[in-house]
Amino acid sequence: MEFPKGLKFTMEHEWIRVTDGRGVVGITAFAQEQLGDVVFVELPKMDAQLSQGGTFGVVESVKTVSDLFSPVSGRVTAVNKKLETQPELVNTDPYDKGWIIEIELSDPKELDSLMDADQYTKQCENEQ
Amino acid sequence: MSQGSSTSLKTTALFEVHKELGAKMVPFAGWNMPIQYAGVMKEHLSVRDGVGLFDVSHMGEIDVKGRDAGALLQKILTNDIGKMADRSILYSVMCTEDGGIVDDLLVHRFAEDHYFLCVNASNTEKDFRWIQGRAGSFNVEVSDISLKTAQLALQGKHAEALLQPLCDVSLGDLRYYHFKKGKIHNNDCIISRTGYTGEDGFEIYTGWNQAEPLFRALLEAGRAWDLQPIGLAARDTLRLEMGYALYGNDISDATGPLEAGLGWVVKLGKGEFIGHDAIARQKETGPARRLVGLELLERGVPRPHYRILKDGQPAGELTSGTFSPSLNKGIGMGYVDRALAAPGTRLEVEIRNQPVAAQVVATPFLPSRVKK
Numbered sequence: 425m426e427f428p429k430g431l432k433f434t435m436e437h438e439w440i441r442v443t444d445g446r447g448v449v450g451i452t453a454f455a456q457e458q459l460g461d462v463v464f465v466e467l468p469k470m471d472a473q474l475s476q477g478g479t480f481g482v483v484e485s486v487k488t489v490s491d492l493f494s495p496v497s498g499r500v501t502a503v504n505k506k507l508e509t510q511p512e513l514v515n516t517d518p519y520d521k522g523w524i525i526e527i528e529l530s531d532p533k534e535l536d537s538l539m540d541a542d543q544y545t546k547q548c549e550n551e552q
Numbered sequence: 553m554s555q556g557s558s559t560s561l562k563t564t565a566l567f568e569v570h571k572e573l574g575a576k577m578v579p580f581a582g583w584n585m586p587i588q589y590a591g592v593m594k595e596h597l598s599v600r601d602g603v604g605l606f607d608v609s610h611m612g613e614i615d616v617k618g619r620d621a622g623a624l625l626q627k628i629l630t631n632d633i634g635k636m637a638d639r640s641i642l643y644s645v646m647c648t649e650d651g652g653i654v655d656d657l658l659v660h661r662f663a664e665d666h667y668f669l670c671v672n673a674s675n676t677e678k679d680f681r682w683i684q685g686r687a688g689s690f691n692v693e694v695s696d697i698s699l700k701t702a703q704l705a706l707q708g709k710h711a712e713a714l715l716q717p718l719c720d721v722s723l724g725d726l727r728y729y730h731f732k733k734g735k736i737h738n739n740d741c742i743i744s745r746t747g748y749t750g751e752d753g754f755e756i757y758t759g760w761n762q763a764e765p766l767f768r769a770l771l772e773a774g775r776a777w778d779l780q781p782i783g784l785a786a787r788d789t790l791r792l793e794m795g796y797a798l799y800g801n802d803i804s805d806a807t808g809p810l811e812a813g814l815g816w817v818v819k820l821g822k823g824e825f826i827g828h829d830a831i832a833r834q835k836e837t838g839p840a841r842r843l844v845g846l847e848l849l850e851r852g853v854p855r856p857h858y859r860i861l862k863d864g865q866p867a868g869e870l871t872s873g874t875f876s877p878s879l880n881k882g883i884g885m886g887y888v889d890r891a892l893a894a895p896g897t898r899l900e901v902e903i904r905n906q907p908v909a910a911q912v913v914a915t916p917f918l919p920s921r922v923k924k
Contacts, residue, residue, distance in 0.1 A: 460785075461593040463875040464853050466904075482904065484853045486592045486875050487785050508851065 425453050425548070428519055432495065432535055433544035439519065440495040440527075442535060447496060450523045451483065451514060454548045459485040462514040465507040465524065472500045474527060476534050481524065483514065492524065496534045502526035564609035565702050565763040573781050580784055581674035583610040588783040595786035596877040599749055603708030604782035605770055608755075609763060612676025613701040614669040614683065618692035621665050628686055628826055629659065630809060632819040636661045641729040641744055644817050645809050646682070647827030651834060652805035653812070655679050656797065658746065660731060670703070670755075672799045686826070702763030706770065707753035707790075709921070710777045715754060718773055719743070723754075728923050737769035748787060750794035750920040789874050792883065795845050795915025801856060802843060802871040802885055811839035811887065813915075842893035843871070845915040848882035848901060852908045859902040860886050860910075867892055867899060876917060882908075883917050 431439045437455035440447040456462065466482040474480050474494040481492040503525050507513060513522040529535075539547060561584040570577065575586035586607065588595060598604050616625060625633050631644035640661055646654040657679070658670040671679045680696040687694050706715055712723050721734035721743070731744035739762040747753045758766055771779060788798070795813075797803045803812045808831060810818070820832050848854060854873030861867055873884030884901065892899065895914045900907035 460588065461591050463593075464851060484875070486789060486853075486877070487587070489853070489855070 425457070426519075427452065427454075427541040427544055427548075429541050431519070431541065432538035433541070433547075434493060434495045434538060435547065436493040438493060438495050440535075440538070441519075442529065442532070445529055445532065446501060447498070447527045447529055448523050449495060449525050449527060450518055451492070452544070453518050454551075455490075456515045456518045456522075459483065459488060459490060461485055462511045465511050465514065467503040467505075467507065468500050468525060470500055470503065474498060474500065476531075476537075483511075494527070495538055496527060496529050496531070498527040498530045500525055501528050562610075564607055565760050566607045566609065566767055569764060569767055570607065570781075575781070575783060578784075581610060581672070583673060585610055586781070586783040588785045589781045592783070592785040592789060593877050595780055595782045596789050598778065598780040599708045599751055599782060599786065599790055600878055601708075602779070603706065603710040603714055603753075603774065603777050604780045604786070605767070605774065606705040606707065606782045606787060607702075607763075607767065608705050608787075609702040609760075610673035611703050612671040612673055612679065612696070612698040613703070613757065614671060614676075614680055615695040615697050616667045616669065616683070616692060617665065617695075618690070619665055620690035620692045621667055624683070624687055624690045624692050625659065625667060626822065626825060628683060630818040630825060630827065630831070631659075632822040633659055633661070633667075634822060638663055639731050641731060641746055643729075645803075645814055646679070647809065647825075647831065648805060649826060649830065651808045651827045651830030653799070653803045653807060653809060654682055654805060656799055656803060656814070660742070660744065668697075670757075674800055700760050702758050702760050702766075704756045704758070704763065704767060704770070705747055705749075705753065706756065707747045707749040707751045707782075709752055710779075711751075711753040714770070714774055714777050714779065715743075718769060737766055739766045741766070745923065747922070748796060749790040750796075750916060750918075750922060751790075752921060752923045789877055792872050792874050792885070793876055793878055793917045794920060795885065795917060797843070797885075798872060807843075807887070808834060808839065810834050811841050812843045838890065840890060841868070841887045842890050843885055843887050844893050844912045845917060846870070846884045846886065846899065846901065846910045847879075847913050847917065849909040849911060852882050852901070852903050854882045854884035854901045854903070854908075854910070856884075858884075860888060861900040861902055861907050862888075862892055864900070864907060870901065873901075878918055882910075885915070888912075
């Protein structure tokens, strides 16, 4: 299973890719596989203020409902509207076309509390 | 639905095969069962568009034998078995004196003095005790043969073409709700033209130890038909698209057959049976509530126990709900006041404290393609 270097990961299986103070957020390959076929993604409103570890949306597969937890605090600057009609992108391309939101980080130091790819790989091995 | 702890879970004869096929296993009604293999969407659509194979050996089988077998069944079942021919099958419910549903089941008639019942896994022991407890004055022998009997389901439009070459009896003249005894790949089987998907297909009963060679032979023959193994998750979405009730969700001892839309399996004119008077009284006034199909008019996934609202006011609760892979929208069933039961009635389903627009629709949600 692929966990790209350069991303940061949460215990709840979100990833964040940060460039110039903005982070793109999605769920990991491990998470989408555990969920199964994603059929619905509930997105936050633009400009919503998120806090680290707080819920910002919901992802539903045929059988389960899962909350989405924000890896960092900040303001929502973009949401992936494509997921409204193609929620399956979360399964087929979790790190690219299946991205969920973009956040403007209010406290970049929060990134230090997240896992890197190696740490996250170990975390997944423990859960399996 | 009862779910045992993992330490006491029963496994079917196909446990090793499921693991080889990469199934995700979950506890269901005391059994460790495959919930999915390739994924519920792919599995669901392969049954709708082609053919799929299910291990449903968790289902219970009860044998009823003896001179009074028919008389006992007439007493405990709501449907009329009096007109059944040999090798025919009848769907029925079994009720309490109050008219609540003990279980829904299939009756298979071998002969006037020999029937076998296929019952829900979660109810097998309860049903067996229920039937035995009412068999006292009848000349009849009731046996729970569930742990000796494996059950597979082969469902989808290619089921007959796939199965026929492996089988020593003709399937072309096997009608819906009838069965034949025959050999499949040299295993003795009961082959019935029934199912829980709304597609043409078969339910196959065989001995416990014959299940694995049979399942493997079907998988092998199925390569030419792109046969998929199907887990319980897709079994649930397939049955819900047909509006088939699931015991423990949509029907229970707290619901009667009339309100559940199962009045067609209640034959009040056949004579006395357990629950007759309670159901007859309910029929006079009509049930106060009805089990209806609901489809969401907005995006969202309805789930069991979500509230049903009418103009924001509580109007009931979903008993089943899912994303429909065939229709690409949320569907569900639940009980509402009969004034709200007409197709087209606008309601809402409460999802995470938000009302989501829905309407009552006739079931099945899409046309059944069983071979009538």
